[in-house]
Amino acid sequence: MKLFEKLIYSILxxxxxxxxxxxxxxxxxxxxxxxxxxxxxxAKMLPGKSANTYSIYVNTPTGSSVEQTKSITQCVTxxxxxxxxITNMEVYLGQGAPLNYAGLVKGSAFKRGENVAEMVIxxxxxxxxxxxxxxMVHRLRPVIQKKCQNLIPGTHIKMIQMPAxxxxxxxxxVELYNHNIHDDRKMAKRIxxxxxxxxxxxxxxxxxxxxxxxxxxxxxxxxVLRSGLSIEQINKILYLAxxxxxxxxxxxxDTPDQIPLFEVLSGKTKKLKKFSKNELLAKLSSLKLMNKxxxxxxxxxxxxxxxxxxxxxxxxxxxxxxxxxxxxxxEVSQVYPLIDARDKxxxxxxxxxxxxxxxxxxxxxxxxxxxxxxxxGEKFDLVWNGEMKVTLDTFRDLGLAFIAALVxxxxxxVVYYESFRIxxxxxxxxxxxxxxxxxxxxxxxxxxxxxFYLTATSLIGFIALMGISSRNSLLLIDFAKSLMKxxxxxxxxxxxxxxxxxxPIMLTAAAIILASILLAGDPIFGGLGVALIFGTIAAVxxxxxxxxxxxxxxxxx
Numbered sequence: 222m223k224l225f226e227k228l229i230y231s232i233l234x235x236x237x238x239x240x241x242x243x244x245x246x247x248x249x250x251x252x253x254x255x256x257x258x259x260x261x262x263x264a265k266m267l268p269g270k271s272a273n274t275y276s277i278y279v280n281t282p283t284g285s286s287v288e289q290t291k292s293i294t295q296c297v298t299x300x301x302x303x304x305x306x307i308t309n310m311e312v313y314l315g316q317g318a319p320l321n322y323a324g325l326v327k328g329s330a331f332k333r334g335e336n337v338a339e340m341v342i343x344x345x346x347x348x349x350x351x352x353x354x355x356x357m358v359h360r361l362r363p364v365i366q367k368k369c370q371n372l373i374p375g376t377h378i379k380m381i382q383m384p385a386x387x388x389x390x391x392x393x394x395v396e397l398y399n400h401n402i403h404d405d406r407k408m409a410k411r412i413x414x415x416x417x418x419x420x421x422x423x424x425x426x427x428x429x430x431x432x433x434x435x436x437x438x439x440x441x442x443x444x445v446l447r448s449g450l451s452i453e454q455i456n457k458i459l460y461l462a463x464x465x466x467x468x469x470x471x472x473x474x475d476t477p478d479q480i481p482l483f484e485v486l487s488g489k490t491k492k493l494k495k496f497s498k499n500e501l502l503a504k505l506s507s508l509k510l511m512n513k514x515x516x517x518x519x520x521x522x523x524x525x526x527x528x529x530x531x532x533x534x535x536x537x538x539x540x541x542x543x544x545x546x547x548x549x550x551x552e553v554s555q556v557y558p559l560i561d562a563r564d565k566x567x568x569x570x571x572x573x574x575x576x577x578x579x580x581x582x583x584x585x586x587x588x589x590x591x592x593x594x595x596x597x598g599e600k601f602d603l604v605w606n607g608e609m610k611v612t613l614d615t616f617r618d619l620g621l622a623f624i625a626a627l628v629x630x631x632x633x634x635v636v637y638y639e640s641f642r643i644x645x646x647x648x649x650x651x652x653x654x655x656x657x658x659x660x661x662x663x664x665x666x667x668x669x670x671x672x673f674y675l676t677a678t679s680l681i682g683f684i685a686l687m688g689i690s691s692r693n694s695l696l697l698i699d700f701a702k703s704l705m706k707x708x709x710x711x712x713x714x715x716x717x718x719x720x721x722x723x724x725p726i727m728l729t730a731a732a733i734i735l736a737s738i739l740l741a742g743d744p745i746f747g748g749l750g751v752a753l754i755f756g757t758i759a760a761v762x763x764x765x766x767x768x769x770x771x772x773x774x775x776x777x778x
Contacts, residue, residue, distance in 0.1 A: 226720035229766070233712045233773045246653065246767050253659040257675070262662045265554035265674035266612040270385035270744055271353035276318065277340040277365075278327075282375035283431040284531060287315055287335040288488070289373055294338050296369035297378070301342065306350045306357065311341040323381055326388040355382055359552050362423060375431065379424040379549065385745055386677075387611055391547035392555045393422065393562075394607035398541050401599065402533075408601055409544045415565045416548045421558040428545040430533035436501055437527045444523045449512030458508055458520060463491055498526055547607070554674060555609050563588055566603070574601075585613045612677075619680045626687050627652075634691075643698060646771040651690035653767065654760040658683050661755025662748070665741075675748065682752025686760060689733065693764035696722045701772065715769045723765055730757045 232238045256262040277297060281290045294312050301307055311318065317329030318339040324330070329339060344354060358380045370376045395412055399405040409427045416425045440455055460466045465485030473480055485491075493500045505521040512518055536543050550558060567576055570592060579589040588609075592601040627648060634644035658679060666673040697718050704714035734757055740750030 223720070225723060225765075226716045229719045229769055230712060230716035232766070233715060233769065239770050239773075242767060242770055246763070249656050249660075250653060253656045253663075256659055256663055260557070262659055262666070263554050263672055263674050264556055265676055266608060266615060267385040267676050267678075268674050268744060268747070269353070269355040269552065269671070270383060271347045271355060272383040273345075273347055273354070274321075274341060274343050275354055275358055275383065276321075276323065276381040277342065278377075278379040278381060279338040279340065280377045280379075280426070281336040281373050282433070283334075283336055283533075284433045284435065285336040285373065290314060290336055290338050293369055293372060293376055293378070294340060296372060297340060297365055300361070300365055300368065304357070304361075306344050306352060308343050308345055310343070313339045313341075321383070323383055323388050326390055327381065328390075355552060358382055362551070377424070377426045379426065381549075384608075386608075389608045389611055390545065390606070391424075392550040392608045393548045393559055393605070394610075395546040396538065396602075396604040396606050397544045397546060398602040398604065399544075399599070400542055402535075402542075404599060405542070405544055405601075409546055411569075412546050412566065412603070415569060416546065416562055419548075419558050419562040419565065421550055421553040422548040422562065423551045424547075424549040426547050428536070428547060430531070432533055433531050434496075434528055435531050436498065437529045438505075439525045439527060441523055441525060448518050448523055449514055449516075450510055450518060450523060454510050455520065455523065458510060462486055462504070462508055498528060501526055550608075552672075554672075555607070556612065559588065559605060559609050563590070563605075566590065584617050585610065587613075615677045616680070619677060619684070623680070623684050623687075626684055630687060630691055638698075642775045646768065646775065647691050647694040647698070650694050650763050650768045650771065651687045651760070653763045654686045654690045654756040655683060656763075657755040657757070657759025658686070658752045660759070661751045664755070665747075665751050673747070673751070677748075678746050679748030679752045682749040683756060686753065686756040689729075689757065690760040690764065692729075693722075693726050693760060694768050696726065697764065697768060698772065712773060715772050719765050719769050726761055726764065730761045733757045 232242060257264065279290060279293050279297070281293060291314055294314065298310055298312065301310060315333065315335055315337065316339070317324060317332035317337075318341050320329055332339065344350065344357075347354065362380050365380070366378050370378050393416070395416075397405060397409055397412065399408065406429070409429065413425050413427050416422050438459065440452060442452075445452060445455065457466055461484060463486075465483040467481045468484045469482050470479035471482055493504060502521055505524065505526075506519045508520040509517040510520065536545065548558075567590070570576060573596075574592040574594055577591040577593070579586050579591075581587045583589075586604070588605045590603040592603065593599070630651075631644050631648050634647055635641060638644060659675065662673055662675050662679065697715075700722055701711075701714045701718035704717055705711060709717070734754050737750040737753040737757075740746045741754060743750065
């Protein structure tokens with residue numbers, strides 16, 4: 222420790238050495254902070270989580286038959302059955318799968334219709350396989366979409382993983398608000414096109430029903446009365462021909478409820494060879510009903526056929542009409558694709574629209590855009606939601622917690638030392654531990670196969686470091702002041718204090734580092750462990766070398 226004492230004393234006695242230390246510290250601070258905008262260190266809410274299951278959502282065009290949807294799921298299962306880590310697959314046609322963590326928000330419970338299906342893919346235990354679930358999804362997604370989506374044009378196949386944090390509708394969600402349904406659809410398609418062209422975004426989809434042609438069968442009540450038939454007869458034969466009717470029930474000792482038995486025409490019989498009015502009319506002509514006189518009346522004689530447009534569902538939020546455009550991220554943080562997509566939207570739409578950006582003061586909505594058509598004056602609001610919104614909310618709350626921690630520590634120090642300068646030295650020295658936090662994530666990224674993100678747990682570790690770092694500076698200042706009261710010269714007292722307190726400071730740091738090693742290997746709390754390990758190392762260096770220089774330069778000590 223005598224050598225360290227001499228080192229600190231020589232630094233304090235030389236203006237050149239002091240300047241060198243100042244330059245190195247501030248260069249390190251600026252350099253590490255610049256790692257964020259230069260993308261040397263990437264930020265994300267939470268890293269990917271390897272699970273024992275994932276889901277596949279299949280959406281064929283609205284109006285598709287269950288047979289068409291089934292053909293897509295059969296194509297997917299045909300690819301997946303050759304995967305060695307898949308134990309079994311569950312296919313739910315026309316409905317959502319039983320609710321899981323992700324399905325609560327993604328609306329699995331509300332999926333009904335012949336054009337939807339959900340597949341649950343179960344894997345071997347994550348501890349017994351080499352490939353992680355998100356790596357498998359990343360590898361299989363382009364293969365499945367390329368081979369199966371084109372079977373029926375307009376089909377969307379999305380691969381959904383269990384979220385590591387709070388479940389959201391998608392990684393990136395654009396909420397488009399407008400009152401005109403036709404203009405809304407055109408705008409949604411343009412936005413979806415931009416998202417598809419953005420690197421890192423996959424599974425882009427517009428959450429709205431397709432408008433398609435359909436046939437409406439209208440019963441002519443006057444003809445029904447004159448023919449001696451009844452409306453009930455006509456309804457039953459229509460259900461029998463195209464859907465099926467319940468004819469009786471069956472009792473079973475294995476279930477408390479009666480089991481309904483349905484009668485329905487064979488699939489080949491009820492299918493139309495082609496979508497046309499004449500084909501449907503021919504089908505109805507083959508369906509005959511007996512009237513009260515015993516005569517057989519073709520169904521086509523008492524009904525008329527009209528080709529109409531389908532009526533899409535209307536989505537609303539906060540009493541405003543809305544359309545969701547969703548996209549998932551493919552093993553990347555959602556922050557950077559969002560920024561790229563937003564810049565592309567501004568560039569492309571600025572030709573036809575006046576674009577107003579949200580104020581940065583409104584932190585959680587600062588990416589939102591307000592568009593006004595230059596010709597018609599029609600307005601659109603683009604609100605960014607999904608995991609990105611959760612990330613902004615989390616970082617805002619953690620930022621406020623960090624500011625609150627700084628203020629409280631500063632006030633306590635002012636009350637204790639009765640000096641703003643000493644309190645500022647301690648606080649500034651503690652803040653410099655961020656150098657180790659960011660640098661540590663960059664180092665870990667070099668030695669890990671997956672991207673090592675700066676996450677919300679990393680920021681929690683940084684906030685915790687503020688108290689640890691402050692304690693180191695308190696030990697130095699208090700001991701130096703006690704030595705000065707005994708008549709020891711200021712610089713010598715600071716050097717002796719740094720050398721004497723170096724051992725307990727390092728032992729405390731070693732205990733923190735060893736305890737944090739277990740956290741560093743966790744997929745979710747790894748950021749917290751790395752922040753504590755490298756932040757503690759930085760805090761020790763700053764408190765033993767830089768803080769003594771600040772102490773020497775203030776007259777408050």
